[in-house]
Amino acid sequence: MKRALTRIAPPVVTFVVGVLLAEWLIRALDVSPLILPRPSAVWAAATGEAASLLPALGATAQAVLIGLALSSTLGVAAAVALAASPWIQRAFYPYAIFFQIVPIVAIAPLLVIWFGYGPRAVVAAALVVSIFPVIANTLAGLLSVDPALRDLFRLYGASGFATLWKLRLPWALPYLLTGLRIAAGLAVIGAIVGEFVGGGGLGVLVLGAMRQQRTDLVFAAVAYASLLGLALFAAVGLASRIALRHWHASETER
Amino acid sequence: MRTRGLALAGWLLVACAEDDSKLTLALNWKPEPEFGGIFEAERSGAFEKRGLALERTGGPGAPVVQMVTAGQVSFGIASADEVVLARDRGGDVVAVFATYQTSPQGLMTHAARGLASLEALLEAKGTLAVEPGLPYVKWLEKRYGFGALQVVPYTYSIAPFLNDPTLSQQVFVTAEPIAARRAGADPQVFLVADSGYDPYTAVVITRGETLRSRPAQVKALVEALREGWRGYLDDPAPANARMGPLNPEMDAEAFGLGAEAQERLIEVANGALGQMSEERWATLAQQLSELGLLAKPPQPAASYFVNP
Amino acid sequence: MGRGVAFALEGVHRSFRSEAEGEVVALAGIDLAVAAGAFVALLGPSGCGKSTLLRLVAGLDRPERGVVRGIERGPGGASATRARSEGAARAESGTAPVAMVFQDAHLLPWRDVLANAALPLELLGLPAAERRRLAEETLVQVGLADALRRHPGELSGGMRMRVSLARALVTRPRLLLLDEPFAALDELTRMALDDELRRLWRAAGITVLFVTHSIAEAAYLAERVVVLSRRPARVVLDHALALPAERTAALRAEPGFARELGVLHEALRRGAALA
Numbered sequence: 030m031k032r033a034l035t036r037i038a039p040p041v042v043t044f045v046v047g048v049l050l051a052e053w054l055i056r057a058l059d060v061s062p063l064i065l066p067r068p069s070a071v072w073a074a075a076t077g078e079a080a081s082l083l084p085a086l087g088a089t090a091q092a093v094l095i096g097l098a099l100s101s102t103l104g105v106a107a108a109v110a111l112a113a114s115p116w117i118q119r120a121f122y123p124y125a126i127f128f129q130i131v132p133i134v135a136i137a138p139l140l141v142i143w144f145g146y147g148p149r150a151v152v153a154a155a156l157v158v159s160i161f162p163v164i165a166n167t168l169a170g171l172l173s174v175d176p177a178l179r180d181l182f183r184l185y186g187a188s189g190f191a192t193l194w195k196l197r198l199p200w201a202l203p204y205l206l207t208g209l210r211i212a213a214g215l216a217v218i219g220a221i222v223g224e225f226v227g228g229g230g231l232g233v234l235v236l237g238a239m240r241q242q243r244t245d246l247v248f249a250a251v252a253y254a255s256l257l258g259l260a261l262f263a264a265v266g267l268a269s270r271i272a273l274r275h276w277h278a279s280e281t282e283r
Numbered sequence: 284m285r286t287r288g289l290a291l292a293g294w295l296l297v298a299c300a301e302d303d304s305k306l307t308l309a310l311n312w313k314p315e316p317e318f319g320g321i322f323e324a325e326r327s328g329a330f331e332k333r334g335l336a337l338e339r340t341g342g343p344g345a346p347v348v349q350m351v352t353a354g355q356v357s358f359g360i361a362s363a364d365e366v367v368l369a370r371d372r373g374g375d376v377v378a379v380f381a382t383y384q385t386s387p388q389g390l391m392t393h394a395a396r397g398l399a400s401l402e403a404l405l406e407a408k409g410t411l412a413v414e415p416g417l418p419y420v421k422w423l424e425k426r427y428g429f430g431a432l433q434v435v436p437y438t439y440s441i442a443p444f445l446n447d448p449t450l451s452q453q454v455f456v457t458a459e460p461i462a463a464r465r466a467g468a469d470p471q472v473f474l475v476a477d478s479g480y481d482p483y484t485a486v487v488i489t490r491g492e493t494l495r496s497r498p499a500q501v502k503a504l505v506e507a508l509r510e511g512w513r514g515y516l517d518d519p520a521p522a523n524a525r526m527g528p529l530n531p532e533m534d535a536e537a538f539g540l541g542a543e544a545q546e547r548l549i550e551v552a553n554g555a556l557g558q559m560s561e562e563r564w565a566t567l568a569q570q571l572s573e574l575g576l577l578a579k580p581p582q583p584a585a586s587y588f589v590n591p
Numbered sequence: 592m593g594r595g596v597a598f599a600l601e602g603v604h605r606s607f608r609s610e611a612e613g614e615v616v617a618l619a620g621i622d623l624a625v626a627a628g629a630f631v632a633l634l635g636p637s638g639c640g641k642s643t644l645l646r647l648v649a650g651l652d653r654p655e656r657g658v659v660r661g662i663e664r665g666p667g668g669a670s671a672t673r674a675r676s677e678g679a680a681r682a683e684s685g686t687a688p689v690a691m692v693f694q695d696a697h698l699l700p701w702r703d704v705l706a707n708a709a710l711p712l713e714l715l716g717l718p719a720a721e722r723r724r725l726a727e728e729t730l731v732q733v734g735l736a737d738a739l740r741r742h743p744g745e746l747s748g749g750m751r752m753r754v755s756l757a758r759a760l761v762t763r764p765r766l767l768l769l770d771e772p773f774a775a776l777d778e779l780t781r782m783a784l785d786d787e788l789r790r791l792w793r794a795a796g797i798t799v800l801f802v803t804h805s806i807a808e809a810a811y812l813a814e815r816v817v818v819l820s821r822r823p824a825r826v827v828l829d830h831a832l833a834l835p836a837e838r839t840a841a842l843r844a845e846p847g848f849a850r851e852l853g854v855l856h857e858a859l860r861r862g863a864a865l866a
Contacts, residue, residue: 061349061352062374063348064352064353142446146433147433147435178699180691182714184650184651184687184691185687185710185711185715186687186715187714191714195710195713199701225436226438227435228435233415233436237416238416239346240414241368242368242371242374244372275701275703275743276700276742276744
């Protein structure tokens with residue numbers, strides 16, 4: 030209990046102090062609410078407009094989760110394929126990097142042309158933006174498998190599939206989870222940008238709020254999006270702790 | 284280090300303090316016929332001869348209302364509903380000149396669909412591409428309902444319209460319909476104004492503080508704009524030639540057709556160009572209030588504008 | 592089987608291409624025959640190719656020149672059909688001819704001790720209940736009866752090495768290859784495991800090839816020591832130790848032991864100086 034408190038208390042305290050300071054400063058400097066709303070105004074919008082924010086959050090979250098599910102499975106599959114041989118890596122890895130560098134704002138309209146308006150294009154945007162960290166990290170994990178263990182598997186005549194399933198994939202799991210941690214935040218960004226063009230969710234809500242000079246609502250929507258990203262990040266962290274709980278048990282005992 | 288800090292502070296002070304004769308005007312789109320009068324006033328020296336040094340800035344996506352509220356620019360272009368909404372949020376912006384007496388906003392659809400009215404368009408099945416949050420979209424939804432329409436964001440390209448016969452989209456009467464026609468489509472346009480929602484558009488706004496501290500300058504600017512628009516209505520070609528290089532997506536013919544399409548929306552039968560009435564502002568504020576877009580009750584109509 | 596030859600290397604050459612050094616000859620003409628049931632230590636300077644030799648014997652690698660003969664080698668050696676039919680027989684009985692133990696225990700951190708020890712049987716296709724039983728038996732043999740459900744992360748280095756040993760023995764191999772297995776452990780643990788290994792060797796009658804760079808360990812453990820020169824490696828000395836069959840801690844203090852150490856030391860020095 031005490032350990033949980035020492036972990037949670039500092040960031041919470043920082044947050045509260047920061048919010049109070051911002052509230053006072055914005056009031057004292059008389060900053061226009063059109064430019065920078067007070068935290069209390071953002072809170073009012075976040076709670077007062079929950080009727081439209083929550084469904085929007087739900088739509089975005091759904092697209093993000095589907096996008097992440099796809100980028101995990103496709104990303105792992107791609108990493109397994111790339112790890113098969115150095116030739117394949119050299120031939121195809123540069124194209125995986127394409128997903129990293131392409132600006133999603135530029136290809137979102139293309140995604141809408143290919144997938145139509147609505148959730149499919151948004152999922153596609155979330156996928157495009159979040160798949161590369163999964164591929165890169167999982168590949169690193171697959172390539173770093175202990176060579177002695179690989180020899181051991183060969184010694185007992187293990188098939189390629191058995192080696193993949195019982196050795197290489199479990200070995201790469203911590204790397205995959207690191208990649209997912211990064212991918213989660215990116216997927217939220219990708220989904221919202223996708224929504225700017227494809228419609229729905231927090232993306233459209235933000236555009237509408239800006240059009241109506243509702244800066245407080247814009248900040249509230251951003252806060253909701255951040256909470257989504259934070260929740261995903263925490264979920265991956267939790268999954269990590271559970272999945273890897275035996276790996277470094279000796280450290281936790283100390 | 285210390286001298287650099289002082290220099291920076293000094294620069295900031297200078298940047299914030301508004302030079303008495305130096306003015307900035309932020310546009311909210313690319314140079315197009317909707318700003319024709321401004322470019323004509325520049326070209327003919329209407330600003331210069333009144334002692335105004337006007338610098339144009341802004342562009343698509345510029346947060347003009349915020350820029351004006353923050354004092355980053357002296358003047359900006361917005362629409363009347365943005366003014367009402369901004370004032371409702373506590374921003375002190377005031378309209379001083381209305382380019383369009385009739386709003387050029389509308390919805391464009393394919394003529395082949397044989398739709399007779401806005402109402403019919405909104406009742407039919409299909410896709411409607413509009414910017415999220417536009418007050419007139421809410422108005423239309425409230426008035427007619429959207430039925431089976433799928434509403435999607437409009438991303439300032441007519442490509443989706445050209446490729447989809449059941450897609451309708453928002454337009455500025457001077458721009459997209461002309462582009463669509465020239466791309467081979469047969470568009471049909473319905474003006475939103477005809478349905479009863481008709482805010483002044485391409486309105487020149489400034490801060491309340493500017494009005495109070497420099498009323499003579501504001502008056503001079505408005506007169507210069509009036510002169511520029513008169514000149515543009517009489518002959519748009521020279522100003523169009525000025526705007527052409529700044530907007531490579533439109534050619535001279537597009538500029539000409541746009542200027543022609545907007546004439547009847549700008550011209551006034553009697554009185555001066557750009558002047559506004561309390562009644563129109565009161566109606567608009569009431570409409571926005573009924574749409575639920577205002578947090579507080581509508582302000583008195585006279586607080587939204589002046590006719591300098 | 593009888594007391595025949597467990598494996599033999601005849602004129603074995605192996606070289607590698609490395610980025611740093613170009614073409615490197617690891618083994619230059621190795622001749623070595625080991626009788627079934629023998630305990631042979633392989634001694635040599637670091638990097639001289641001892642591990643390479645071990646992998647050749649295991650069947651994980653093939654020589655460029657020369658022959659590696661064995662009773663049955665790993666899947667990398669014998670013809671495919673023979674290996675497959677042998678594999679089927681192995682799967683039923685849960686045996687495999689060769690097992691290896693490495694310098695680090697190299698356990699799977701996500702599995703518990705029992706599952707780690709049972710891994711070879713799992714790869715051979717033995718059903719779950721059967722392999723759990725065999726793995727538990729072997730773990731009891733190495734003194735880990737109480738640690739079956741623990742995970743490698745919770746174990747000391749010595750315990751992890753015992754699991755590695757159990758994993759090697761679980762398939763009742765005829766040949767056990769060890770590559771400096773106790774080098775990373777502290778002295779006391781090392782000595783305890785040395786004794787443990789000899790006990791297991793005696794009990795199971797397996798052939799053991801033990802690679803080490805410790806002269807004292809080689810002398811204490813083995814019946815016979817083969818000393819390799821530095822790269823390109825040749826056999827410098829193939830020496831049957833003049834020591835009693837029973838090895839006790841007291842042996843280390845006896846003059847006979849020191850004499851054998853001297854012989855090995857001299858051979859090592861000679862081998863290290865060779866070009």
